[in-house]
Amino acid sequence: MSIYLKDFFVQKYSNDTPGMGVIANQKGKIVFKDMIGLANCEHKIPIDLDTVFNLASVSKQFAGMAILQLIEKGELHTSDKMIKYIPELRHYADNVTIYQLVHHSSGLIDYNELLWQKARNNSLYSTNEEVLSLLKSEEHLCFIPGSKFDYSNSNYVMLALIIERITGLTFRNYLKQYIFDVIGMQNTTVFNEEQPIISHRAYGYEKNGEQWKCFYVDTLATGCANVFSSLSDLKKWDDALYGDKLIREDTKSAIFKPGLDSSGNILTASWGGYSYGWMIQDRCGEKTIWHTGGDAGFRSIIVRFYEKEFSVILLCNSANLNWQDAYAFIENLYKQFNE
Template sequence: MSSLQIKDSFTAFNQNTPGIGVIANFKGKTVYQDTLGLANCEHRIPIQPDSIFNLASVSKQFTGMAVLQLMEQGELGARDKLIRFVPELRHYADEVSIYELAHHSSGLTDYNDLLWQKARQNALHSDNAEVLSLLTQQEQLRFTPGSAFEYSNSNYVLLALIIERITGLSLRDYLKKYIFGVIGMENSTVFNEEQPVVPNRAYGYEQNGENWKCNYADTFATGTSNVLSSLEDLKKWDAALYGNQLLGEEAQRAIFTPGLDSSGRPLTEFWGGYSYGWMIQERCGAKTIWHTGGDAGFRSIIVRFYEQQFSVILLSNSASLDWSETYAFIERLFNEFGQAGI
């Protein structure tokens, strides 16, 4: 049994604060699991493996999977133009492709910046319709599509809209039918303007002096954020990515292939690469795909050391999560449990 405990590695949390949950999997088996703190501070409900967290930008990988599924089915092409599906943006985004949306090289302004310009603090309660309205009001891109990498949440909101327009399903219903339902993620959903009741839901918190401030939601935009899930369900997601329940082997290669600019060079070296909701990078001397998330008091990260079949999933309902402590903790887990897979 491991002597590694969350309480010894994360200084901001204890049994009376918002907290953190971690699960590490090796070749399909849970080799480490620990939780600390409260999912709901008002009712003093502790975090459990089935507590439901907002994954924030970790949500993008589910949108990416849906896009790849539609590509595999021939409903969508990587080089299809955005305006084929979203003609509202034809006056300035006519050259943006699906590939550029998925790899953050479209040149579209991040909708959060547009909302802040409107003095909408923290993008509160924006939804996809408002995001599209704001983007429609713009007159130009930030750069020529395909020429540079710039992370923009607008890209994945538009991908969600495209999924919905092709399938006739809301993103929530699409993911439930073709991803969550297929692999048994029974407690995962998409939180949007309908504000569904979600059993076992954790709430996000930020420190306000000596007290904690509860965040209900920063945004209702989907595709880019607002997948709600648990450690238990994300273990199923991780396991499914080794098989072909969701996507054939050839189509899956796109997840592990860094996006390229229009001249054939890697779009970003900072993260090693980016593709369909995953960062592609070497960590701890091993190849990984990974992503972080941060929104509404939540922080999340999934790191998949796929050659070792070792993964770490960490969910927190506190904006006080220290990323340096997080990365150090993941490295210790890899050194203790993941090395056996080399």
Template sequence: MNGLRLKDSFTAFNDSSPGIGAIANLKGKIVYQDTFGLASCEHRIPLQLNSVFNLASVSKPFTGMAILQLMERGELCAKDKLNRFVPELRHYAGEVTISELAHHSAGFTDYNDLLWQKARQNALHSDNAEILSLLTQQKQLRFTPGSAFEYSNSNYVLLALIIERVTGLSLRDYLKQYIFGVTGMENTTVFNEEQPVISNRAYGYERYGESWKCNYADTFATGAANVFSTLEDMKKWDDALYGNLLLGEEAQRAIFTPGLDSSGKPLTEFWGGYSYG
């Protein structure tokens, strides 16, 4: 990049602020990489290429990939009804399909909103079981499934539950065996009670006036969030998206195909069209 460094472009950060890092991957080759700033401001730990980030909603593509793998193996299909896998929601959402969950057209209230209603916010011990319990208490969807796009983290928690019930594996174990292990993503994991401490972790911060506040709060909810990974591992993931390491050619096309509404029109032009995370 002609000698340009991240610190030249991101002037809001410095060597004593929360850090930032980037790898530019061109056709499988790293053409640029750089980090600066701190992984932990409290302990003055510099950010490095092997620092482990909370991917937040960038965790969703891994859930989407797992669903596509199960489809390719014939263990489920896009038109399967939620009721087949999660009968607890049959009283109002049994007709929702896997495709509608994956493309955010199912109509479920976001579980964060339900937690806020309980004054829990992002409480540490909110997990998929609690989220399913909250969704079970609801009486109706926000709109007719397939009629609209509305981003909801609940959709991907439900996809995680489907993966677990179909395979008999936790999402953490499934991703480790069929995605992280296959791609060589050795420093990538799903945060849960089995591994509450993440080595080399880079923490997130929010700006409050002239100071930074560590945004430490975690949940044990999976599917929608809670994958932790490094820049180097994400380069391996990017490579895998354009090869046949994880999916065959036909199934792989679904990753890059925007979802359609019930009339056959693209659900959203936002982000270029959303598909499987």
């Protein structure tokens, strides 16, 4: 029996509110798609396959891919010290490695906490250079690098800066040239301080009482967030992850290996693992890599049951999305097409 968004998220979203779109991609074919709600409530524009959403933290997997590409080319090594490329943090983060950045075990404080401390929650237009400036003013790491897992957006901002300093390209242009254009993601970009015009763009909303409030942008930091993409483009991304257009299979294997601490133990053993912008965990009795994102009125999730070549991608422009409902919907889709 087929399930649909209007039935599963009853009384939460309608064709007159913000909403979401979802696809299931099975062996390169979209076997399920459904949309509900508006990409732009002011102009009554409905969500469709080409609507462009802010992916929030789902963006991290693109930074992870870029790092793997540079590793494959020999331009970067996981054992490299971060300060080889970002000497500004030498005074307290001299032992942090690339490996620890990609696996969230560096000890760098999340820059969002620093912005909160500066009482700037209503104007978080922080570029990567500003994030670096905030981190530069710190004197200590939060813990010994490699000793534990602690999810920090600062790690992936530093990775974006490293990519820029190695390649001489902006992070936005690097992803366009070496990832998006290679696999035909023509409606995908990085929203940074250039604040580019984005066709078919959705806006993020949050419901307060009976009223919807529109968000714009919380931050302009990249690497950790601010890839804008659509369901149709993310289907191309998912397809490409089964091939070798972007990196070789042996390089790609790092994505599926959970990060280890300095003693060789899995950093996040209690629930799975983390590697290069992907969470690693069994779902529905199958191996998956997945990630969620939430920012500025947007919620996103991609779950790849990669051994089954089955993936579900859900993009939402409402901050009120209930994650447990989203997970349940995805599990129902998996069972519908795989059992």
